Amino acid sequence: xxxxxxxxxxxxxxxxxxxxxxxxxxxxxxxxxxxxxxxxxxxxxxxxxxxxxxxxxxxxxxxxxxxxxxxxxxxxxxxxxxxxxxxxxxxxxxxxxxxxxxxxxxxxxxxxxxxxxxxxxxxxxxxxxxxxxxxxxxxxxxxxxxxxxxxxxxxxxxxxxxxxxxxxxxxxxxxxxxxxxxxxxxxxxxxxxxxxxxxxxxxxxxxxxxxxxxxxxxxxxxxxxxxxxxxxxxxxxxxxxxxxxxxxxxxxxxxxxxxxxxxxxxxxxxxxxxxxxxxxxxxxxxxxxxxxxxxxxxxxxxxxxxxxxxxxx
Amino acid sequence: xxxxxxxxxxxxxxxxxxxxxxxxxxxxxxxxxxxxxxxxxxxxxxxxxxxxxxxxxxxxxxxxxxxxxxxxxxxxxxxxxxxxxxxxxxxxxxxxxxxxxxxxxxxxxxxxxxxxxxxxxxxxxxxxxxxxxxxxxxxxxxxxxxxxxxxxxxxxxxxxxxxxxxxxxxxxxxxxxxxxxxxxxxxxxxxxxxxxxxxxxxxxxxxxxxxxxxxxxxxxxxxxxxxxxxxxxxxxxxxxxxxxxxxxxxxxxxxxxxxxxxxxxxxxxxxxxxxxxxxxxxxxxxxxxxxxx
Numbered sequence: 001x002x003x004x005x006x007x008x009x010x011x012x013x014x015x016x017x018x019x020x021x022x023x024x025x026x027x028x029x030x031x032x033x034x035x036x037x038x039x040x041x042x043x044x045x046x047x048x049x050x051x052x053x054x055x056x057x058x059x060x061x062x063x064x065x066x067x068x069x070x071x072x073x074x075x076x077x078x079x080x081x082x083x084x085x086x087x088x089x090x091x092x093x094x095x096x097x098x099x100x101x102x103x104x105x106x107x108x109x110x111x112x113x114x115x116x117x118x119x120x121x122x123x124x125x126x127x128x129x130x131x132x133x134x135x136x137x138x139x140x141x142x143x144x145x146x147x148x149x150x151x152x153x154x155x156x157x158x159x160x161x162x163x164x165x166x167x168x169x170x171x172x173x174x175x176x177x178x179x180x181x182x183x184x185x186x187x188x189x190x191x192x193x194x195x196x197x198x199x200x201x202x203x204x205x206x207x208x209x210x211x212x213x214x215x216x217x218x219x220x221x222x223x224x225x226x227x228x229x230x231x232x233x234x235x236x237x238x239x240x241x242x243x244x245x246x247x248x249x250x251x252x253x254x255x256x257x258x259x260x261x262x263x264x265x266x267x268x269x270x271x272x273x274x275x276x277x278x279x280x281x282x283x284x285x286x287x288x289x290x291x292x293x294x295x296x297x298x299x300x301x302x303x304x305x306x307x308x309x310x311x312x313x
Numbered sequence: 314x315x316x317x318x319x320x321x322x323x324x325x326x327x328x329x330x331x332x333x334x335x336x337x338x339x340x341x342x343x344x345x346x347x348x349x350x351x352x353x354x355x356x357x358x359x360x361x362x363x364x365x366x367x368x369x370x371x372x373x374x375x376x377x378x379x380x381x382x383x384x385x386x387x388x389x390x391x392x393x394x395x396x397x398x399x400x401x402x403x404x405x406x407x408x409x410x411x412x413x414x415x416x417x418x419x420x421x422x423x424x425x426x427x428x429x430x431x432x433x434x435x436x437x438x439x440x441x442x443x444x445x446x447x448x449x450x451x452x453x454x455x456x457x458x459x460x461x462x463x464x465x466x467x468x469x470x471x472x473x474x475x476x477x478x479x480x481x482x483x484x485x486x487x488x489x490x491x492x493x494x495x496x497x498x499x500x501x502x503x504x505x506x507x508x509x510x511x512x513x514x515x516x517x518x519x520x521x522x523x524x525x526x527x528x529x530x531x532x533x534x535x536x537x538x539x540x541x542x543x544x545x546x547x548x549x550x551x552x553x554x555x556x557x558x559x560x561x562x563x564x565x566x567x568x569x570x571x572x573x574x575x576x577x578x579x580x581x582x583x584x585x586x587x588x589x590x591x592x593x594x595x596x597x598x599x600x601x602x603x604x605x606x
Contacts, residue, residue, distance in 0.1 A: 014448075019452060026461065141536065141588040141589035141592050142585055143543055145547055145563070146563065149567070149577045252453045252455035255548070256547065270456065274460070274462065274550050282463055285456070289453060293452075
């Protein structure tokens, strides 16, 4: 199995190579001169020339790609045009917020999504099942930022229970930290929760018809035990897949959520960089986030083998 | 999906119904959410296309004396910080959303299907291209679209381009998977034995089998494109600010959440309902056309 894990790890190298080249090629996606676009509308010829040299845009394309690849292999993501700080430092400063936000959102969506999916499948056709399905399709259609504003309006502005926006690091105390993350994490989790509930229900429906489930019930086992130990365990593969794929959804949602709640995370960093056309920062974030996505899906692949010993690559 | 005996029975009964209108009515009755989605979608379409007819004014007209007014009999959705009518702007905003949704799903399907057919059929291309697709799909779609917008001038056309590019690898993957399974099908083998050329096999034998899954996919792409357009505009990297789009109206309203919540409430409601309607239509079509997944 370890050889297998190693093989999968090696297989991620070409994927990351494609990501790196694609992220670089983004600079050249428009027909114009990237230095002119990055410099903005009010730049002088000198500014443009400086940016061109600084980003190595005066080199031939293949040399630029080579330089870029050799830099990122050494862990050098370049420096921000706007702040002059290394991109890796900027990402390091902002990563914690985004990690907490996505982690909490992930916990909420799995913690609620899986149980309601199981219950809906168990009571198929009941009002509970219908309610879960209505939630699944409407939650998936919900504009994240709009939901965020609704929650802010209800729980922060009208009720006054939670802060409207902002962020406090965990060092500032547990409650200030948590209270600033509850609404953002809830906002971010809804789309994902809907997806997980729907997937869990579908997967459970496939398993509940099996003979061994009937046998387990016939033996007089408690429904809870049958649902969790016998059914959910066997229905968990597609759910785990969705959890891996859904990470991309969470990161995308985090960009928007951080903007609504003024959280200083990677999403804010990207949006600010886009407004300022700070291209090294944009490239750095894209690369790091995609790398994390590839790694998470690698972990999911390994989890497959653990959850279902029949799977051998 | 397994066809149950009852389904087979009703299907047989339906086949004997001569009038298509009656058949359509029966299908709609069996699929209430599909019917509801379709109704809302047509309503939004009517709202957008005939925007000037719905008792709207000029979406750009500013009345500084009437800033941030509450919803009332004259101003149904209130007014924004420039005194513009939120109702009028929301109605006109439907145009941008529907245009972007339709354009993104049509363009990405056309390009993705063409590429997917070719890649799926030529084994040599396949291995390399699928690694490339895996790489492109590892970049979260919204981040890729944002980065693309950073390099382009803000315009509706560029928003469409920025949303099509992340979508293409996903369509390619869907088409390729179907091509791979259909390629081994007996009918393709038979056609090959008769000397039918590859382009003809792709167009006459494989493409028709893809129509149903692609129609379903088109609705989901349209729904997510409408959401993404609003996200991009909300983040200030989408449709240019002078065009009233739902994302733009809400972006301008976000400073006034505490004072004038209606600026965000109404366009968001339209956005959520439209996306929900399209997703319901997609789910309905998936069941009706018997597409799995």
